Structures are given as C-alpha cells and as structure tokens.
Amino acid sequence: MSTKRKQEQDAELAAEEASDGVMVTDTDLEAAEVAAADPVPNPIPQPEPTAYEGQDQNIPAEPFGVFAAAEPEAAPPVTGPLIYLGPNIPGGRLLQSTVFRTEVPAYLQPLIAERPAVSDLIVPVSDMAAVQARIVKTGTAEYVAYQTLLQGGIDNGI
Numbered sequence: 001m002s003t004k005r006k007q008e009q010d011a012e013l014a015a016e017e018a019s020d021g022v023m024v025t026d027t028d029l030e031a032a033e034v035a036a037a038d039p040v041p042n043p044i045p046q047p048e049p050t051a052y053e054g055q056d057q058n059i060p061a062e063p064f065g066v067f068a069a070a071e072p073e074a075a076p077p078v079t080g081p082l083i084y085l086g087p088n089i090p091g092g093r094l095l096q097s098t099v100f101r102t103e104v105p106a107y108l109q110p111l112i113a114e115r116p117a118v119s120d121l122i123v124p125v126s127d128m129a130a131v132q133a134r135i136v137k138t139g140t141a142e143y144v145a146y147q148t149l150l151q152g153g154i155d156n157g158i
Contacts (some may be wrong), residue, residue, distance in 0.1 A: 081125040086098075086146055
C-alpha cells in the first residue's frame, strides 16, 4: 500500500473515531485490506434451492428411498425335470410328486388357468428340497400356494 493512501486512510479513521468514539488500529486496516483484496471462495458449493412454490424448504421434493419401479425381468424358461409339490387335485387331475420330464404338459394349462397356485408349486427337481422347506414355513409364497390349493383353490389371503 502506498504511503499516500495510508495517510488518507489514517485521516479518515481519525475522523470516524472522533465521530463515534471507536478506535481503529493499523492491524484492523490490514485485515480489512486482505479481506477485500483476496476473498476466500466457499470451499463447498451450496446447491440452489429447488422447492416448489408453497413447499417447505426443509422437505425434499422426493422422499428418501423412493426410486422408479424397475420393470421385472422375465424369468428364463425352466428346463429339465420338474416336479409338482402341491396337494392332490380332486378328480385325479394332478397328483402330488408328479414329475414332468421337460416342461408342463399342455393338458394342464386349463387347470393352471383355473388355479394359478398350481404353477407356483411346479418346480425344478433340483430345487425340490428347498421348496419343500418353504411349503411348511408360514408366510412364504409356497406355503400360501399350498394352503390355497388345500382349500379348493380359493385364495382367502392366508
């Protein structure tokens, strides 16, 4: 800082001190000069507020944890031997532990359309033990399907 400018500032300060009774030192002037010459940018940029008109600024526009529903992927077709693990269907239409070599036969399609829970209990033979364990565990999809078929195919929200 030039001496002429420093003298001008000292004169201004003296005039201010006389008017308001506050004493300003050279250290205060240097700190003010540094702050004016080299402002420190905010190291963390703050996002612009995006609230809708009339919306409280503290409430996010979308609730946390809400995501667009993903489209369910189609399950690959099951190949290989399949087994029906549900109860016997009256009239001998389908018996428990019936094994199908490759796929569900076409003659069972009307039964599956009438009682959709049947298809939930036709599983690959390789998954038989795991599915049998889930059939006896209350609340699983397999348990609900089995109980629905036991009651004659009426789904009452078990």
